[in-house]
Amino acid sequence: MASVFRREGTKFFHADFRDAKGIRRHRSTKVTSRKEAEKIAAKYEEAAQKRRTFVQVKQVISDLHEEITGETVKAVSLRDFISEWLKEKEAETKPSTMDFYRSATTRFADFIGTQDNGDIFHVGRASVVQYRGNLLETMSSTSTNHHLKCIKMLFRAAKKNGIIAEDPAESVDTVRKSEEGTERLPFELDDIKKVLALADDEWKSIILVGLYIGQRLSDVAKLEWSAIDLDSEKITLVTTKTGRRMSLPIATPLKNHLTKTPKEKRQGPLHPHAAAVFAKTGKVSTLSNQFAKLLAAAGLREKVSHTKTKSGRGAKRDLNALSFHSLRHTAVSLLKAAGVDQATVMEMIGHESEQMSAHYTHVGEESLKKAAAKLPDIVSE
Template structure:
């Protein structure tokens, strides 16, 4: 109907489009599920209450835009300091991601203690890795991050879904900050820095076939420039 009214106005049959400001169901659902990105002061607030490992997880979340489970599973084999890259295979889609290191992330990685033995198997975040390997999913880590947000005053402290009986079918509050908001924040910061949309999608990763096709021409040099556009915390 909106298309018909738009065409009628364009062709001069009507003066005003009565459907111009009527939202479609898809638009309403998209707005409802639009997650909040972090502001820089909110990043700093949660970093101030995080322990060493969680601080590292948060920095990886912002500067790579990857999901919490994939970050928890990172080992030293995924890190190439010589090339300044992080290489991983995403758990959700099996996609190979080659991510240039933003300079703040590189500096952080260089402060991490080197593993004593078998560096290819040593996780960057041992506690987080042990949790996802034990449970097979990242729900416990997400709950821990929610507790950090509450401690930083960025979210109300509530019982987690696992203890309320809601399970995976429970409703998500997409307006709340979460670890996934780091992914949205990465996109926001890059776009605010003027990074082209196709480069942002290639760097962060996107499951859409249309977006993937759009990004096929994005080269390594463009990705490296995009990583350099991240802000310092």
């Protein structure tokens, strides 16, 4: 027969009961009343000994909750809760991130379909694990983990709002990142020159800015002339990904490139076409594909022919080691090769980590200028 006890240092009663195999089990009842705890313990034992399904056990808990509190656990469909969650997130989330949340949650809802009765209350851990496996069949481990984290956020919110008592995604681990083809490599300088030779004027500028200030494609695409001070040789921007405000030195080769633009034309976006594309979609995928085509034309990566590891609509595409982000890695490699210390490199590129913050508090403007001066001139060579 089930009983209850209170562990030292805790306010809640714990249930002591046996399952169908006679194995003794202990579970917290999460209540401080002995009478209510005894009811919960009896229900735990009943559910355990009758070998009930996961859904049936959840129904027992739901009935018990209603009996003790007088509050009915409302049935909420997964899709309805997703809709409410997205509305709540909209006020605090960037549009591009919201696009991802919508895509990820829609994909999850489609996967669940009518299994688990379509009710968020009935979605179990096994379904989340199966979904994780489904993602791995069609995308990289990094993307799989990105999607999984979104679903974890969804269920945390459901638990916080009292929609579910247990979070089915809480104990589902992210997958270990694949070591095959995921490393982003820096460019060789001769390779950058090959790409520059094939690029139009705007893409030449995008590449040079990306290399010499070491920033992401989104930040280079939306860069305005108003952020560029050629007299003081500084570019000031707020990064799209982290929201960090940065003041970056302009290396001499980049300054020489920028001064080629007549003064009367130095207004608005530095790269009008790229800025328009980014402003329209809030994403850099179109620009990334354009750069990938340039790399393919230069013989530096496979053509963007959607090479896949298997056939089918959801097949996983092979990863390429070179991308626009490789310019960022190139800047890091060049600075380190020139003897620039790690702290200055991190500050100039905009990398942030708790580990590095323990080693330095601030890198001065003069140090950054000296670092920029050590970058090679790939334009006039």
